[in-house]
Amino acid sequence: MKRTHNNGELRSSDINKTVTLKGWVAKKRDLGGLVFIDLRDKEGITQLAFNPDSPLYKKTLEIKNEYVLEVTGNVIERSSKNKKIPTGEIEVEVKELEILNTAALTPMIIADETDALEETRLKYRYLDLRRPVMQNNFVVRHKTAQAVREYLNNDNFLEFETPILTKSTPEGARDYLVPSRINGGEFYALPQSPQIFKQLLMISGFEKYYQIAKCFRDEDLRADRQPEFTQIDIETSFMDQEEILNISEGMIKHVMKSVKGIELKEDFPRITYAYAMDKYGVDKPDTRFEMLLTNITDIASQSSFGVFTSNIENGGIVKAINVKNAASDFSRKKIDKLTDFVKKYRAKGLPFLKFVNNEFAGSILKFFTPELLVSLKEALNVEENDLILFGSDKTEVVNQSLGQLRNHIAKTLELYSNDDYDFVWVVDWPMFEFREEQQRYYSLHHPFTRVKDEDLELLNEAPEKALAYCYDLVVQGQELGGGSVRIHKTDLQNKVFDILGISKEEQQEKFGFLLDALKYGTPPHAGIAFGLDRLVMLLVHTENIRDVVAFPKTNSAQCVMTSAPSKVADEQLEELSIKTLI
RNA sequence: GGUCCAGUGGUGUAGCGGUUAACAUGUCGGUCUGUCACACCGAAGAUCGCGGGUUCAAUCCCCGUCUGGACCGCCA
Numbered sequence: 001m002k003r004t005h006n007n008g009e010l011r012s013s014d015i016n017k018t019v020t021l022k023g024w025v026a027k028k029r030d031l032g033g034l035v036f037i038d039l040r041d042k043e044g045i046t047q048l049a050f051n052p053d054s055p056l057y058k059k060t061l062e063i064k065n066e067y068v069l070e071v072t073g074n075v076i077e078r079s080s081k082n083k084k085i086p087t088g089e090i091e092v093e094v095k096e097l098e099i100l101n102t103a104a105l106t107p108m109i110i111a112d113e114t115d116a117l118e119e120t121r122l123k124y125r126y127l128d129l130r131r132p133v134m135q136n137n138f139v140v141r142h143k144t145a146q147a148v149r150e151y152l153n154n155d156n157f158l159e160f161e162t163p164i165l166t167k168s169t170p171e172g173a174r175d176y177l178v179p180s181r182i183n184g185g186e187f188y189a190l191p192q193s194p195q196i197f198k199q200l201l202m203i204s205g206f207e208k209y210y211q212i213a214k215c216f217r218d219e220d221l222r223a224d225r226q227p228e229f230t231q232i233d234i235e236t237s238f239m240d241q242e243e244i245l246n247i248s249e250g251m252i253k254h255v256m257k258s259v260k261g262i263e264l265k266e267d268f269p270r271i272t273y274a275y276a277m278d279k280y281g282v283d284k285p286d287t288r289f290e291m292l293l294t295n296i297t298d299i300a301s302q303s304s305f306g307v308f309t310s311n312i313e314n315g316g317i318v319k320a321i322n323v324k325n326a327a328s329d330f331s332r333k334k335i336d337k338l339t340d341f342v343k344k345y346r347a348k349g350l351p352f353l354k355f356v357n358n359e360f361a362g363s364i365l366k367f368f369t370p371e372l373l374v375s376l377k378e379a380l381n382v383e384e385n386d387l388i389l390f391g392s393d394k395t396e397v398v399n400q401s402l403g404q405l406r407n408h409i410a411k412t413l414e415l416y417s418n419d420d421y422d423f424v425w426v427v428d429w430p431m432f433e434f435r436e437e438q439q440r441y442y443s444l445h446h447p448f449t450r451v452k453d454e455d456l457e458l459l460n461e462a463p464e465k466a467l468a469y470c471y472d473l474v475v476q477g478q479e480l481g482g483g484s485v486r487i488h489k490t491d492l493q494n495k496v497f498d499i500l501g502i503s504k505e506e507q508q509e510k511f512g513f514l515l516d517a518l519k520y521g522t523p524p525h526a527g528i529a530f531g532l533d534r535l536v537m538l539l540v541h542t543e544n545i546r547d548v549v550a551f552p553k554t555n556s557a558q559c560v561m562t563s564a565p566s567k568v569a570d571e572q573l574e575e576l577s578i579k580t581l582i
Numbered sequence: 583g584g585u586c587c588a589g590u591g592g593u594g595u596a597g598c599g600g601u602u603a604a605c606a607u608g609u610c611g612g613u614c615u616g617u618c619a620c621a622c623c624g625a626a627g628a629u630c631g632c633g634g635g636u637u638c639a640a641u642c643c644c645c646g647u648c649u650g651g652a653c654c655g656c657c658a
Contacts, residue, residue, distance in 0.1 A: 031621085032614035045618095052615060065608090080616055088618085105609065107592060111619095116593060119650045172658040192658085219657040344585080344654055446658045500658095555651065 001070060008044025010075055012089040019092060020072045021046060022100070024130070025065050026110065035060045036091075039069060040110075042135060047082075047091040048073070056097045066103035066110060072096040118546070122560045125551055137548050141536045143259045145212055148232050148532075151254040155247065157208040157234070162197035164190060164214070169510050170502065171447055173217035176227070184577030190216035193529060195446060196514055198235035199486055202525040203517045207237040212532060221555050224478070224534060224545050228553075232535075234483070235527030241469045241485055244526050245270075245425060248473060248481070252423065252530075259539055262421065268473070270425040281319075281403020286477030287424050288416035291406050293319045293391075293399070299375050300392065305367035307351065311392045319398050321406055322380045323387040326413065327354040330387055338389070341408055347401035351390040355382045364390075407477055418541045421475060429470035431455075432463050432499065440501045445470045447496055448514075449484040463499050473530070480535060483528025490518045 004019045023041035033052025037060070038045045048071055050060050063069070073094040082088030107124055108116035112133045121128040128134060149159070168175045168189035175189035191197075193215045201209045211233045218227060236244065249268055256262045269287075276285045279292045300308040300318035308318050323330070330338070339350040353362040353376075360373055360382075368376065380388055389405065391398040410416060431451050432441040441463055443449065449468045451459060458466040469485035487493045493515060497507045507515065536548040546552040553559055573580065 027618075029617050029620055030614090031617060034615040034617075036617055036620090038618070047618070049616085078616080080618090082618055084618080105592065109593075109608075117589090117650075119589090120593075122650085170658095173656085195658095217657060220655085222657085223652070225657070346654090443658045449658090554649090556649085558649095560650085 001072060006043035007039050007041040007046040008086060010046055010087050010090050010092070012077060014075045015077055015090060017075045018072065019075055020070065021048075021092060022070045023068070024103075024110075025063055025067045025069060027065065028060070028063055030060070033057065037063065037069070039071070040132075044087060045085055046087045047078070048094050049076075049091045050094055054094070056094060059097055059099075063099065064103065064105075066106055067099055068101040068103070070098040070100050119560065122546070122552070122554065125561050129550065134547070137536065137540050137542070138550065140259060140540050141532070141548055144255055144536055144539060145532065147255045147258040148210075148212070148251060150258070151251045152208075152210045152234070155208070157210045158206055160198075160201060160206075160209050160211050162191070162194040162211065162213065166191050166197075167510075169196075170506065171443065171500065173219050176216045176218050179576040179578055181576050192217050193231060194233055195448065196511075198233060198527060199448065199514070199525065200517055202235055202237045202486075203520065203522045205237075205523075207523075209233075209235045209527075221553065221557060223543055224537065226533070226545055226549055226552055227557050229545075229549075230532040232481070232530040232532050233527070234529065235525060237523040237525045239526050240524075241427070241471060241526060244483060244485075244528055245471060248483075248528050248530075249423075252473070252480075255535070255539075256421065264421065264423070268423040268425050270427050272428040273426055273430065274428065276426050277399055281399035281401075281406065282477075283426060283429075284472065284474045284477055284479045285403075285424065285426070286407055286410065286416070287422045287474075288420045288476065289410045291321050291323060291410060291415075293321055293402050293406070294380055295319050296376065296379055296390075299372055299379060300390075302369075302372055303367045305351070305364055307349070308367075308390075308392050316392060316394050317398055318390060318392045319402055320380055320388050320390045321402055321409075322382060323389065323409055323413075324383070325385045326409075327356050327385045327387045329413070330354075338405060338409070342391070342401040342405050345401035345404055346397050347391060347393060350405075351392070353388045353390075355384065355386045355388070358384065416476075418476070421538075423473060423475045423480075426472045426474055427470070428452075428467045429472070430464065431459075431466045431468045431470075431496075434464050441499050443496075443500065444468070445482065445484050447500055447502075448486045448493070449496075450487045450492070451496075459495060459499065469526070471528070473528075475538060478534055478538070479531075480538070481528055481530030483526065485524070485526040488518065488522040488524050490515055493518060 001020045003022050005021060007021060007023050010019065021039055023039040026038040026040035026045055029036040035050040035057065037048040039048055050057055071092065071094045073092045073096070075090050076093050078089060078091050106127055108120055108127060110127060110130045112131055165178060165188040168177065168187065173192050175192065178188040178190065180186045180188060194211060194213050198209050213231050213233045214228055215231050216228050221227065253264045256264055273283060276283055278295065281293050295317060296319065297312055297317045301312045303309065312318065335350065335352055342350050351364045353360050353365060376382070382388065391402040429444050431444065431449060433444055434441055445468060449470050452467045452469060455466040471484070472482040473480045487496065494507065497511070533545050533548050537543070537545060540548065542548065551559065551561065558564065
């Protein structure tokens, strides 16, 4: 028999209808003859009722949780209604009952409020995914992808597929390698992103490309990082930064509207990378709350606090954040905890001052003259019961530690809501950073990013000062996407490779095909990529990427359900001309 | 590569240098005609992750190891 309805749709208007339902037994309640079964499917739960005099009563005795049933019966009004669920007005008085399948005792409760540990959930992922919350996550994921396609299709973008078996390139993340059987001793790499292919498609003249692309990076995992993840990948010809930002903003707004019903009317604000680093300490600022970093190096240099003065003499800086009206919330013990927190980010300590009873208090107070305290009060806009936390170190350490501390404190004090979508563009990124340890330049974005026209000369003099046509979309302190205008001329691309210290030979070996292609009338082009997983995380309010990936990997990059990765037969290795060291 | 947290009936937790290893839930049996976290009565269910050490005695303390999680480094 076919289903006539799903388990989420029957209402009192359906009373007296004869219906056929299918689904899983979410819960059985036997009151001693009178039996209720909550039948669950993708759409919801409908209560089935069996009277004690029903000929089916006997059959209900063998039914257990997660059995799969097909029932036919009449929709009747409940004598006691349940306002908690949409179908709570009615129930189905069952006339025919077929057990489509039995179910073993499940290792976890199939309900939103499961008490199972993540390890158990991952091992029995197919059961975990039966839970309505998880089902909803993947409905949202689907809707998001569809909204993206809808928006881009309407704007004449073409959806492409690019190779999964591709070429290993230097720079960037570690590659996942795939051995070639036919070409023994040689390897494909899985793409970290379809970057070069989408640029080549622009050279081919397709003008507007997009792909919902799987990407692979062999790096350590985090709560928001999986070795394989999905990007909404976009590239266009003849567009400048402004046009890319507009298209992207339109797309995100379309997603918010069609998935969440939220209309974002305002333009997304834009801040520069330099401003983000200065005021938030991080390149992905959470702009839902203030508590900005304030540079007080000048004031600190006049104090007699050796930690500050010697640091400043060594070229370091001093910044502070003002935690408004929180002095009384932070005991010595709690501040010690904050100190431990910043130590993770290589800060050596966390000096503080409290402003209570209209005066400063704290162990470092004695190093400040009354005049300096006035300056401090002004610079940090200090009011009654404020807590001032200081960072004193090299610029990078101060920014990172105070920036992370800012987020951490805001979280503990609940200074924000997850329903506050504070999209912000971070623009004007530097082309390169110079890493002392390796003594060489690294691309901040990637080696195909175009330098700002006005900074072209800086590439010769001081590459680290050159800014790029480069942009990130940030929301709630998370990087949601990023992109750049690309280099479309061979000489500039050569120059950037040179600055990165890639030899001419390696340029030719690794990127020869791109350098070649650039010669044949490459149009100016620009693009962007968004993390689909992170976008869905944002929409379903989870901090765990595994909640939005159907079959994710654990921290150690394993799948506890399938036990991948695993050993293979020696013959397989031999065929691939491979020997393992272990 | 490193730091921290966790691992105890099916599931989730408590516990303590000597316990009959506790609680909740689930499971099984029984009672029950309006439940919806049904209720009530009863029962079964544990190699306390694994290996070693300290001790008269270790689930508990120590070392190692494995697994999961959070983080630093890493992630153009």
